[in-house]
Amino acid sequence: MDLNLRQVRAFVAVARLSSFTRAAERLHVSQSALTVQIRKLEEALRCRLLDRNSRSVQLTRIGRELLPRLQRTLEDVDSLVDDLWTQGAGRGGTVRIASLPSFAAGRLPDAILAFRRRHPAVGFVVRDAVASRVMQLVAAEEVDVGITGGGATHPDVEVLHRGEDVLCAVMPRTHALARRRTLRAADLVDVPLVLTDAATSVRAVVDAAFRAQHREPRVACEATYMMTAVAMVRAGLGITILPATAREVRVERGLVSRPMAEAAFRRPIAIVKRKGRTLLPVAEEFVAICSEAMDAA
Numbered sequence: 001m002d003l004n005l006r007q008v009r010a011f012v013a014v015a016r017l018s019s020f021t022r023a024a025e026r027l028h029v030s031q032s033a034l035t036v037q038i039r040k041l042e043e044a045l046r047c048r049l050l051d052r053n054s055r056s057v058q059l060t061r062i063g064r065e066l067l068p069r070l071q072r073t074l075e076d077v078d079s080l081v082d083d084l085w086t087q088g089a090g091r092g093g094t095v096r097i098a099s100l101p102s103f104a105a106g107r108l109p110d111a112i113l114a115f116r117r118r119h120p121a122v123g124f125v126v127r128d129a130v131a132s133r134v135m136q137l138v139a140a141e142e143v144d145v146g147i148t149g150g151g152a153t154h155p156d157v158e159v160l161h162r163g164e165d166v167l168c169a170v171m172p173r174t175h176a177l178a179r180r181r182t183l184r185a186a187d188l189v190d191v192p193l194v195l196t197d198a199a200t201s202v203r204a205v206v207d208a209a210f211r212a213q214h215r216e217p218r219v220a221c222e223a224t225y226m227m228t229a230v231a232m233v234r235a236g237l238g239i240t241i242l243p244a245t246a247r248e249v250r251v252e253r254g255l256v257s258r259p260m261a262e263a264a265f266r267r268p269i270a271i272v273k274r275k276g277r278t279l280l281p282v283a284e285e286f287v288a289i290c291s292e293a294m295d296a297a
Contacts, residue, residue, distance in 0.1 A: 003041065003044050003045075005074070005077065006037055007037045007038070007040055007041035007044070008041070008070050008073065008074060009027060009074065010023065010027065010029075010034050010037035010038055010041070011037075011038055011041055011049060011050075011063075011067075011070065012067065012070055012071055012074060013026050013027055013034075014034070014038065014050060014057060015050070015059055015063065015067050018056070018057050018058075019057060020034055020035065020052070020057065038050065045062075045066075047060075047062050048060050048062070048063075049062060049063035049066065050063055093122060093123070093280050093282050093283075094122070094123040094124065094125060095122060095123070095124050095125070095144055095145065095280070095282055095283045095286050096124075096125045096127075096142070096143040096144045096145070097124065097125065097126050097127070097143055097144070097145050097146070097147065098126075098127045098128075098129055098133070098134040098137040098138060098142075098143040098145075098146045098147070098148075099126060099127070099128055099129075099134065099146070099147040099148075100128070100129075100130070100131060100134065100147055100148060100149050100201065100269065101128045101129075101130075101225065101226060102165070102202075102226060102242070102243045102245060102246040102247075102248075103147045103245070103269070103294075104126055104128035104147075105128070105246070105247040105248070106243075106245045106246055106247045107245060107290075107293040107294070108126065108147070108290070108293075110293065111286070111289050111290050111293045112124050112126075112286075114289060115285070115286050115289055119282060119285075122282050125143075127142075127143060130199050130200050130201065130224075131148045131149040131150045131152075131200070131201035132199060134146040134147065134148040134272075135148055135152070135154050135157055135272070138154075138157050138272055138273060138274055139154055139156040139157055139274060141274050141277065144273065144279055144280065144283045145160075145271060145272070145273055145279070145283055145286070145287060145290075146271070146272045146273070147269065147270075147271055147272075147290065147294075148201070148269065148270055148272055149165075149200075149201025149202070149204075149205075149267050149268065149269050149270075150201040150204060150267075150268060151268065152268070152270035152272055154272075155275075156274060156275050157272045157273070157274065157275055158272060158273055158274070158275040158276075159270045159271070159272050160270075160271045160272060160273055160287055160291075161270065161271040161287065161290070161291040161294065162268065162269070162270050163268075163269050163270070163291075163294035163295060164266045164267060164268050164269060165243035165244065165245055165266065165267040165269055166243070166244045166259055166260070166265070166266055167202065167205060167206065167209075167241050167242065167243060167244070167259075167260050167265040167266065167267060168241070168242065168243075168244045168249065168257040168258055168259045168260060169183050169188065169239050169240070169241055169257065169258050169260060170229075170230060170233055170239065170240045170241070170242055170248075170249055170252075170255055170256070170257045171233060171239040171240075171255065171256060171257075171258075172233070172234070172236070172254060172255060172256075173254055173255065173256050175239070177191070177239070177258065178256050178258070180258060181258065182258060182259050182260070182261040183258050183259070183260055183261065184260070184261050184262055185209055185210055185213040185215055185260070185262060185264075185265075186213065186215065188217065188239065188241075189215050189216070189217070189218065190218065191218065191238065191239055192218055192219075192220035192237065192238030192239070193217050193218060193219050193220060193238050193239055193240065193241065194220060194221045194222075194223060194229045194232045194233055194237055194238045194239065194240040195217070195219055195221075195222055195223075195229070195240065195241065196222070196223060196224065196225075196226065196229060196240075196242075197222045197223065197224050198222075199224075200224070201267055201269075202241070202242065202243065202267060205264070205265065205266070205267045206241050206265070208264065209260070209262060209264035209265045212262075212264050213262075213264075220237055220238040221237050221238065226240075226242055226246050226248040227248050229242065229248075230242075230248045230249075230252055230255065233255060234252060234254065234255060241260065241265070242257075243267060244257065244259060269294065271287055271290055271291060271294070273287075
């Protein structure tokens with residue numbers, strides 16, 4: 001069966017207006033061209049849809065049954081095209097993001113707010129996860145963009161922007177080390193530490209930094225989430241090491257943070273997407289905003 005939208009639009013226009021002349025004017029085609037489109041549609045369907053003479057146009061029984069279905073089809077197609085045009089122009093759509101929890105709770109909300117001031121119709125879906133999970137979600141195309149830590153190496157993932165997080169030690173304000181402006185790995189060797197678990201990119205950086213100094217950290221507790229690590233510090237279980245941009249570092253009044261002086265205590269972070277895939281215009285624009293936020297941090 002050989003059908004096309006022009007034929008369907010021609011039939012719906014004639015059926016609504018009960019006139020070939022008015023339908024041709026509405027569709028900006030000649031009356032003869034309109035007649036050809038109707039005839040081809042009837043030939044493709046192998047049935048007559050319109051009874052016409054020199055004075056009137058009437059729908060046949062099949063034409064009456066088919067009209068509402070074809071009208072819905074046109075409405076669906078027009079709605080789909082409008083949505084695609086809106087997304088293509090960067091005015092709508094949904095941006096799906098997988099992000100490190102520290103960035104998701106720290107810089108990401110402000111970036112989304114700034115973006116929605118420009119494009120209020122754009123929606124966001126945010127999935128916060130550890131670095132390895134972010135990479136998996138991007139590679140599987142479950143999200144459009146990932147904000148991840150570590151080397152960001154994956155055969156199916158492309159890096160769009162690179163930055164870094166300075167790590168800092170978080171401790172009670174009354175701790176002896178709180179009097180120092182910066183800290184080094186040697187300062188923390190004999191101090192109980194509350195570290196994020198081995199699956200996190202922060203822990204990978206901390207472990208590597210201590211190894212580079214040929215030192216072994218004294219791990220008192222491990223936690224998956226930064227807020228949990230902060231709560232353990234608040235309870236007096238030790239000192240934790242977190243990104244300076246993490247919201248958890250800034251919300252606790254009784255705690256202070258001190259940057260780690262060695263360059264080894266810097267966590268690489270990156271904005272990534274699936275290799276070989278084209279981002280929606282809104283996602284591309286949002287990547288630019290996230291890049292600025294990452295650089296500012």
